[in-house]
Amino acid sequence: MPGAEFTMLVQRERACLLIIDMQERLLPAMAGLEPLLHQAGILIRAAKRLDLPILVSEQYPKGLGPTDPALRGLLGNEVSPLPKTHFSCADDPGLKAELLALAEQGRDQAVILGVEAHVCVLQTALGLPQLGLAPFVVADAVASRRPESRQLALDRMARDGVEIVTTEMMLFEWLGQAGTPEFKELSALIR
Template sequence: MLIQRERSCLLIVDMQERLLPAMAGVEPLLHHAGILIRAAKRLDLPILVSEQYPKGLGPTDPGLRTLLGNEIEPLPKTHFSCTEDPDIRARLHALAREQGRDQVIILGVEAHVCVLQTALGLPKLGLAPFVVGDAVASRQPERRQMALDRMARHGIEIVTTEMALFEWLGKAGTPEFKELSALIR
């Protein structure tokens, strides 16, 4: 199934300042997250941001907060899965019901805990998860890979940043294409 711009929303899972330094491959993770945030904002896609126990793990990474802007308020949670948090679940349902946004493009940490549990929970809500494999991380690379393998076995679409970007764009020659394709060069 292709990602469709008009059916998509972006879900950023727990990209917090005290958690990110422990992740393997944090620089590529932040780079790909930045591309996806810029693209989602330029294409007017809804963006949801979760924060796992922000009192202990701190707020969303300052660089990402700058990209997100003040209009996007992170949603605190204590459940590992975003789908188990009543506020996040309600927002996802509202996006699907009111705007037809039933495709959830997921990035964040940790791949084998919060990302995995969220991705596995979304189909139970009637939503289609797409996990951006090069925009998720864990403390150990093998845990990230095991999570991606498990999600794929359960029918979760694993995509790359470029796949998501070009499926959102759909065609070349548009002002959006010219602006956003430059992000991956």
């Protein structure tokens, strides 16, 4: 229909994974920690298997510690977390440079997971369009200390044009089709 707006699917050749502040001293305070870590693990495994670039932020690591050790193990040595003090990754000079470089390479879709949903995730998601990136926030892979803060953040982001998705949606959008070795391997992660 002429003039209608259509939502785009996330495409693996255009996507990157942005993991926000999944740090060892911050995570224990999050509501729904176990499901958060489970979904994060699925997304990391899938992104690595499909060769998606992965960026990891750490908010004030001196005070909040490094990225959770289990997640670091999944990420491996090829992913180095970037420290920040800005709440928004889009405002932090180091992360902003990395995001802009990815956008210039055609990686203009940022799939976001992490904490806290109502602070760093929200501010990043709302700031990414100014850098030319479309934000996709994975609802079952973000958390806050209080569930109501998480829900209000998801509602606000959706109202402001951020696409809210799930881990399973991302997995199947990245895959694009069944019958491939990647499909067989990665679809097993959600069974």
